[in-house]
Amino acid sequence: MKKVYLDNAATTVVYKEVLDVMLPFFTDKYGNASCLHSWGEESRDALEEARVVIAKKINAGADEIIFTAGGSESNNFALKGVAYLLKSKGNHIITSKFEHPAVLNVCKALEKDGFNITYIGIDRDGFVKIDELKKAITDKTILVSIMHANNEIGTIQDILAVGKICKEKNIVFHSDVVQSFTKVPIDVKKSNLSLASLSAHKIHGPKGIGALYVKKGIKLKKLIDGGAQEFNLRAGTENVPGAVGFAKACELIASKDIDKMEGLRDYFIAEVIKQIPKVSLNGSGRDRLCNNISLSFHNVEGESVLLALNDKGIAVTTSSACTSSKLEASHVLSSIGLRPEQSHGTVRFSLSKYTTKEELEYTIAVLKEIISKFRGMSPLK
Amino acid sequence: MSAFKYSDEVLRRFRNPENAGTIEHPSGVGSVGNRTCGDVMELFIKVVDNIIVDAKFKTLGCAAAISFSDVLCDVVKGKTVDEALKITKDDLVKILGGVPTPKLHCSLLAVDALHKAVEDYFKRK
Numbered sequence: 001m002k003k004v005y006l007d008n009a010a011t012t013v014v015y016k017e018v019l020d021v022m023l024p025f026f027t028d029k030y031g032n033a034s035c036l037h038s039w040g041e042e043s044r045d046a047l048e049e050a051r052v053v054i055a056k057k058i059n060a061g062a063d064e065i066i067f068t069a070g071g072s073e074s075n076n077f078a079l080k081g082v083a084y085l086l087k088s089k090g091n092h093i094i095t096s097k098f099e100h101p102a103v104l105n106v107c108k109a110l111e112k113d114g115f116n117i118t119y120i121g122i123d124r125d126g127f128v129k130i131d132e133l134k135k136a137i138t139d140k141t142i143l144v145s146i147m148h149a150n151n152e153i154g155t156i157q158d159i160l161a162v163g164k165i166c167k168e169k170n171i172v173f174h175s176d177v178v179q180s181f182t183k184v185p186i187d188v189k190k191s192n193l194s195l196a197s198l199s200a201h202k203i204h205g206p207k208g209i210g211a212l213y214v215k216k217g218i219k220l221k222k223l224i225d226g227g228a229q230e231f232n233l234r235a236g237t238e239n240v241p242g243a244v245g246f247a248k249a250c251e252l253i254a255s256k257d258i259d260k261m262e263g264l265r266d267y268f269i270a271e272v273i274k275q276i277p278k279v280s281l282n283g284s285g286r287d288r289l290c291n292n293i294s295l296s297f298h299n300v301e302g303e304s305v306l307l308a309l310n311d312k313g314i315a316v317t318t319s320s321a322c323t324s325s326k327l328e329a330s331h332v333l334s335s336i337g338l339r340p341e342q343s344h345g346t347v348r349f350s351l352s353k354y355t356t357k358e359e360l361e362y363t364i365a366v367l368k369e370i371i372s373k374f375r376g377m378s379p380l381k
Numbered sequence: 382m383s384a385f386k387y388s389d390e391v392l393r394r395f396r397n398p399e400n401a402g403t404i405e406h407p408s409g410v411g412s413v414g415n416r417t418c419g420d421v422m423e424l425f426i427k428v429v430d431n432i433i434v435d436a437k438f439k440t441l442g443c444a445a446a447i448s449f450s451d452v453l454c455d456v457v458k459g460k461t462v463d464e465a466l467k468i469t470k471d472d473l474v475k476i477l478g479g480v481p482t483p484k485l486h487c488s489l490l491a492v493d494a495l496h497k498a499v500e501d502y503f504k505r506k
Contacts (some may be wrong), residue, residue, distance in 0.1 A: 185405035213395060262502050274435065299441060300441070301419075301420070301441060301446075302441040304395070304442070304443055304444060304447065307392075307444050308396075339417070340416070340417045340418070341416035341417055344397065344415050344416070344419060374441075377398070377401050377439055377440060377441070377447070378421070378424065378439060378440070378441035379412065379421055379423035379440065379441060380416065380421055380441055
């Protein structure tokens with residue numbers, strides 16, 4: 001059966017080139033990067049080279065990159081790290097309503113610990129309301145955390161504007177840039193970022209490695225006690241193969257890949273809307289990730305579409321929270337004003353540089369058939 | 382079931398729900414659910430001499446909702462109205478080989494649809 005993977009916002013295939021550079025670090029170059037002997041030195045050199053590559057990608061210094069186990073850890077580290085250290089200065093944190101659960105649930109945990117959190121609203125196009133953010137700042141505000149690109153609807157936030165506000169008010173600015181990293185240019189200096197969370201497996205790198213950018217001078221509470229690894233903030237033997245793979249993945253994305261994905265994205269959106277009645281795009285058509293397509297199909301259930309597509313070898317994801325114990329609609333879709341019934345029919349297709357037009361043509365043909373089948377079964381017209 | 386995985390029986394019925402459709406001149410129709418919460422189901426029954434001779438459904442919902450609708454139709458066919466009313470949601474869950482916990486409520490929807498269809502049948506009679 002044909003296999004079409006359109007869930008690259010969830011995770012991606014590891015590039016062959018990435019795997020190739022990683023493998024020697026499991027078998028031949030397996031030294032502990034903290035050891036003084038030649039094995040250790042070899043690993044340490046590779047780790048530090050990887051740090052330089054990743055730092056350059058966001059215009060940071062190598063000593064501003066801390067390796068973590070991934071995006072969720074980076075978000076936890078950033079938010080808790082700042083909050084607990086600056087608690088004496090203030091207990092107010094600002095974030096947005098449509099952050100990833102790895103930010104939202106950290107905020108909820110902090111709320112229980114005495115912090116006040118303001119969740120900024122999102123406009124219908126999928127952009128954080130900057131004016132609301134400005135007004136929310138108080139003299140107790142210690143941290144602003146606004147994601148760069150939304151994982152469900154792909155809208156790219158104006159982090160330059162948020163950074164400017166934070167700079168004026170001298171507030172620490174964190175951004176979860178997991179989805180946008182390597183797809184949208186990021187300059188931590190221009191955006192006045194104090195902290196940024198990165199992940200490797202969204203960009204064809206390995207799972208289990210990510211990084212947190214920490215601007216020089218920004219102090220964080222230690223994440224893991226133990227050895228002195230990662231600037232004495234995160235103990236544990238360094239994941240050298242992971243770091244090496246992560247760095248390689250950063251180098252492999254070219255602007256022509258972005259252009260190609262944008263072209264395919266726009267083609268897919270236009271064709272689906274043309275060929276299937278009652279479909280709407282979630283989030284703005286511009287300032288949108290090159291690989292994100294979020295569509296709501298009227299009067300169908302997203303989960304049914306997902307399973308039926310899977311039967312035809314196509315992998316997608318739903319935004320509906322139907323798989324969770326609650327029947328609540330996605331917090332992201334609610335935040336942009338979708339009614340629950342619209343959210344239930346939402347499907348996310350996310351492309352990679354390997355996605356072809358032919359794969360999308362196949363997907364559209366299958367989709368057409370499936371949607372008409374389910375609508376035929378629906379009691380609602 | 383801790384991991385979120387559908388049984389083969391759920392998937393089989395979801396892929397090919399033989400009872401999907403409508404009945405012309407039904408003896409009773411039961412509509413339940415609303416789109417805001419999730420699933421919407423409509424059950425059609427044909428009753429002859431107090432026996433349910435045919436049942437069809439129209440459902441807008443997840444795989445569990447569709448397979449519960451389909452299995453319900455099979456179960457009620459050939460039963461008297463009174464026998465059919467004794468069907469519980471647990472009976473349906475059992476036939477489907479279990480469903481993930483978050484999907485248990487879909488079984489209730491199916492049973493509710495049956496009760497409403499029978500109610501409608503008595504009203505029409």
